[in-house]
Amino acid sequence: MENGTETTDIIIVGYPKSGNTWITRLVAELVGCPVVGFLNSDHHEIAREGLERESNFRCYKSHHQVYELDEIDIKSKKIIYVLRDPRDICLSGSAYFVIERWPFLGRLFSDYPKMYRIYKGINKLIISRSKYRIKRMAEAIIYGSREVHWWVRVSWAAHYKPYLEKNTFFVKYEDLLSNTKEECERIIDFLGIQRTDAQINAAIEKQSFKNKKKEFLKKGQQKKANFLRTGRKEQWREGLPLQQKKMFEEMLNTELIQFGYPTEKE
Template identity: 25%
Template sequence: MARDYVWIEGVPFPTTTSRDLRSLRDEFVARDEDVIVVSYPKSGTNWILEIVHLIHTRGDPSWVQSVVSWKRSPWIESPAGLELIRKQKDPRVYTSHLPIQLFPKSLFTSKAKCVYIMRNPRDIVVSGYHFWKAIKVTKNPDSLEEYFEWFLQGNVPFGSWFDHVGGWLQLRGKENFLLISYEELHQDLRASVEKVSQFLGTELSPGELDSVLKNVTFQAMKDNKMSNFSLVPDTIMDHSKAHFMRKGIVGDWKNQLTVAQTEAFDKVYREKMAGHPPGLFPWE
C-alpha cells in the first residue's frame, strides 16, 4: 500500500528518510576528503555516481560490478545510509537529494567536493512519474496528469525542483562545487568524464578513461545488476510497475506532455527561474 510523505520544514520526503534531518544538518561533519553527489531525483544521479565510482577506481569495473550502488555511495538522508557513511574510510563518497537548506552545514565550511547534476525538469516530470508510481515508501500518482500537477506544486518527494536547483546554484563558482547536466553527459560523455576527473583531482590515462567510458554507457549500466537498481528490495519498489533504468534519453517529454501541459509548465518555469543568467541551462 502506498504511503504519504514525511514532511520536514515544509518539504515532503519518502518515509525512508530520517525524521531527524535537523540534527543531521547541525551535527554531521563533512570531511575535506569527502566527495558528495547531490541532485534532485531523476536528474541522472545514478549515471554521475557510476562515473565518480569508476574515476575513483581508475576505470577498474570490479567495484561497480560487485557492490550495489547505494552501498558504494550511501544516501546521507537515510538512517541506514548514514550508518554506512560513518563506517567509510577516507575518501568517503556519498550522495543526497536533500535541498540545500537541510544539508549538513559543515559542507559549506569544508573542502569536501560536491558534484551537483541537473536535468531538464520537463524530462524529470516524465521520468519521475514512471519511477514514483512503483515506489512503496511514498505517495504514488495514478496518472501522469496527476503527477504533473503535483510536480508544479512541489508536492513530490524532495519538494520543488525550482527551489532545489535554485538553492544549490548558490554555490556556483565555488572551487569545490561542480555543476554538470544530464544533457552534457549525453552530448559529450568523454569531455564530461574528463571534466569530472579533473574536478576530483584524478588524472586518468587514455586506457583508464576508455574503461570508464565503456562501463558508464546506458546499456552497460542497465546490464549491471549492481547499478540498475533491480536489487532494490520489494518492500521499497514494485518492480512489476517500473524499471529504474527506463530509456535514458533526452527530450522524451515532447512525446509525453500535451501542448496545454507544456504551456502551463513554461509559464511556471519562466516565473520561478527568472533572474538566472541566460545560457546556464543547456535545455533552454
Template identity: 20%
Template sequence: MEKSRKKFTDLVDKATAEASSMRREELLFSYNGILYPVTFCSPETFRALESFEARSDDIILAGYPKSGTNWLTQILTDLVTVSQKKTQDREGIANYELEEFPYLEVGDAEKYERMTKLPSPRFMVTHLRPENLPKSIFKNKVKILLLIRNPKDVATSYYHFSNGLASAPSYETWDDFFTDFMSKKVAWGCYFEYLSQWNKYADEENIMTITYEELKENRLLGVKKIAAFLEISLTEEELQLVVERSSFQAMKKNSQKTHGAIGDILFRKGRKLQVVQR
C-alpha cells in the same frame, strides 16, 4: 565487490517487499514539510543525520530523483576507484563506496557511526535540499557535484518510476501525477524549490554544476570535467574505461546485479521521454 553490492541490493529488495503489502497512503511520511518513502527513510535517520560529521575529502553527488544520479554514481565511483589505485596502489574496483547504501539519507540511524570507520575518500549521494543536509558538509567545504536535468524529463521519468516501484505511490494518469508533482506531494518534495535552494550555492568553489543534457551530449567531455573538479588525473585508457562503463547499454545490462529488483525500472530507456496522453 559481490559482498558489498549484495548489501545494496538486499536493502532495495527488502524495501520493495515491505512496500508491496502497504496501502498507498502509507508509503510516504512527512519530515520538516517534505515527503519521503517510509521503506527507505525514517525520522530517526534524519535526526541522526543532523550530527553527521563530514570530512573535507568526502565527495557528494546531489541530484533530485530521476535527474540521473544512478548514472553519475557509476562515473563517480569509477573515478574514485582510479584515484584509489593511483594513491594506494590498489587493483580492481574498490568496495568501500558500497559498504553503506550510498544515499546519505537512506538506511538505519546507526549507519553514520559505521561510516566513521570507512576510509577516505567517502562517496555519498543525496536527493536532499541543502538546508536539510548536515551543516558539517558546508563547514568543511566538501566537494559536491550538483546534477540538474530538464524539469519536463524529470517529471516524465518520475511518473514512470513511481508506477514501476512499489515503494512509491502509483498513478492511473499522467494528470494525477503532474498535479502531485507540482503541489509538493511526491517524495523529496518540489523540484523547483530544490533548484531554487541549491542555486544559492552554485557559485561556491567546492560545488560543480553539471546538467544531464550536457553529459548525454558529450560523455567524454563531461567525465573529463568531473575528473578535473575532483583533481583526479586520468590516462586515455582509464578515461575510455570510465566512459564505456557508464554507457546506458552497459549499465542496463548489469542492472539486476547492481540494483536488484529495481534495476529495470531505473534503467528504462535512458533518453528524453514523452508521455502519451490517452
C-alpha cells in the same frame, strides 16, 4: 588507501530524478572509490556499489538542500550538483513516485507489504493514471509538494539556485549524455585526480545505461535494471501533455533559456 590520509566525501546532489544514480556510479567508477549510499541515511540506496574498492575518496548520493548539507558534519567534501531539464524530471518522477489521488487508501495498506504492492499497481493503472501523475509532478517541480514526496517539498528552482549562488561545481545531465568524455574530464579535474584516456573510456563503457542494465539483468536484479529507465534526453517532447509543456515554458522560461534547454518551437 594511504594511512593517515583524510577521506574526502564526494557528494553527488541534485533534484530527484535528475540522473543522480547514474552519475554517482560513474563518478565512483572514474575515481575508483565506493558508492557508500545515500548521504546521512541508512536506507538501502540503489546506487550503492563497489564497497570493496580502496580509496581516499568515497561517493554519496544526495537530494539535500544546500542548508541541509551545511548542517551535516563532514570534514572534507567535494560537491557535484547535477542539473537536468525539469520537463524530463517531470516524466521520470511521474513514473517513479507513488503519486496518489486519495492518499488515505495508501495509509490503509501501508502496514501490509503484499497488499501495499498490489495497491500501488492498482493506483498506477486505474486510480492515478499517467496524465494525473504528470500533472501532480509538474506542480511539485514548479511549486514544491511534500504530498508527492519529501525530497520534492521544494521546487526545482528553489533547490538548485542556492547551490549556484555558492559557486558549486555543476554538471548538466544532458551534457554528460552528449559529451560524456569531455564532462568526465571536467569532473576528474575538479576532483584533482588524474586518469588516462583508457581509464576514462573504460569507466564510461562500464557505467553506460546499456551495459549496466545488462549486468543487473544477468544478476537477476530487475529492480535496479528498471530504475535506470532509458536515460534519454528530451523525452518531454513526446511524453508531456500540451498543458504541462505550456506550464513549464511559462513558469520556468528564464531558467530554460539560462541553461540552454530547447523549447517546443525549437
